[in-house]
Amino acid sequence: GGFDPTTQKAVWPSTGNYCRGGAYDAALLGCESVAILPQEMSRERFDWLKKIGSEIIATPGCESNVKEIYDKCWELKKERGDKVVILNQFDEFGNCMWHYAVTASAIDEVLRSQLGPKDHLFAYISATGSAGTIGAGDRLKELYPHMKVVASEALQCPTLYNNGYGAHRIEGIGDKHIPWIHNVKNTDVVTAIDDEACMHVMRLFNEDAGKTYLSELGVNKDVIERLSLMGISGIGNMLSAVKTAKHFELTERDVLFTIFTDSMEMYGSRLDEERARLGAYSHEKAAVDWNRHLAGFGTDHLQELTYADRKRIHNLKYFTWVEQQGKDVAELNAQWYDREYFPNHLRRADEYDRMIAEFNKEVGL
Known part of the structure; x- marks a missing residue:
């Protein structure tokens, strides 16, 4: 009941993927939308939003410039008042609740069909982003209590890893702040992945010379043809899984689960930029990339979190959410000290389903 599609515009603040989904939903519902994203995101994202008919606002900076997105939301609210409704994925518990209920259930279904009698789930790995997808880890820990949740971020913007900041090129994973909805107490490991890797x-996965090299290594042709299903952040998650497996010296019985969060559909222009920056791709470059960034990928920039580490990361929320966004410090403390805080927010899917069913009945669907 907080949004009237006949009189208001839905505002979707994002680093690119969430605002695409929001604009698409708005188009399906026949209402107007505003997509807010950094100006340095891939050209394909902006082209797609133009086709869907959304109003587009490009804010300064790149993937990690989330504060500038928030600033624009406040500016819009001040200028347009109740003509807009801000739907902020970074503090909207419906975001992680969906992944808790749906993504985790899908992962559990896959695991039950694939795990052998001696296999076990060692870890679930996800980029932090808006803390939606990583929220599936809360449910998975209930189902597989001994597993770990691994949070992945860019080495160039290591906010969780060492309170760092900076620009990076792993599009779609946010950074430079801790989302309000991130249950930091449930995060066990942090990895920082070099965007250069x-x-x-x-390029190794998408250039012809790279595919030829992988084929020579014996990689299945069907697998090679499907590598384009991994975009830049999907590759980041995969590299985080490699780093985790090597650090913990895992065996074939230790299962890691991660998500390929995007495909190359949005990154053709990035391939063109890399060709312009580094030249044509060759068999020799493919060999170097395989041995350096996959076979030889190291265990550096990985941290197993202690209680104090988790508390340090949680405390970073104060500066973004209490000082800048006006959240209540008492609620921030409740996130840390009240054991029922996150369960009460995440276990509401049945309640939402009932409300949706009642709404559909009321409007005759």
Whole structure:
């Protein structure tokens, strides 16, 4: 009941993927939308939003410039008042609740069909982003209590890893702040992935010379043809899984689960930029990239979190959400000290389903 599609515009603040989904939903519902995203995101994202008919606002900076997105939301609210409704994925518990209920259930279904009698789920790996997808880890820990949740971020913007900041090229994973909805107490490991590694693996997986080299290594042709299903952040998640497996010296019985969060559909222009920056891709470059960024990928920039580490990361929320966005410090403390805080927010899917069913009945659907 907080949004009237006949009189209001839905505002979707994002680093690119969430605003695409929001604009698409708005188009399906026949209402107007505003997509807010950094100006340095891939050209394909802006082209797609133009086709869907959304109003587009490009904010300064790149993937990690989330504060500028928030600033634009406040500006819009001040200028347009109740003509807009801000739907902020970074503090909207419906975001992680959906992944808790749906994504985790899908992962559990896959695991039950694939795990052997001696296999076990060692870890679930996800980029932090808006803390939606990583929220599936809360449910998975209930189902597989001994597993770990691994949070992945860019080495160039290591916010969780060491309170760092900076620009990076792993599009779609946010950074430079801790989302309000991130249950930091449930995060066990942090990995920081070099965006340069992601860009090199992107070329290995998508350039003809790279595919030929992989074929020579014995990689199945069907697998090679499907590598384009991994975009830059999907590659980042994969590299985080490799780093985790090597650090913990895992065996074939230790299962890691991660998500390929995007495909190359949005990154053709990034391939063109890499060709312009580094030249044509060759068999020799493919060999270097394979051995350096996959076979030889190291265990550096990985941290197993202690209680104090988790508390340090959680405390970073104060500066973004209490000082800048006006959240209540008492609620921030409740997130840390009240054991029922996150379960009460995440276990509401049945309640939402009932409300949706009642709404559909009321409007005759």
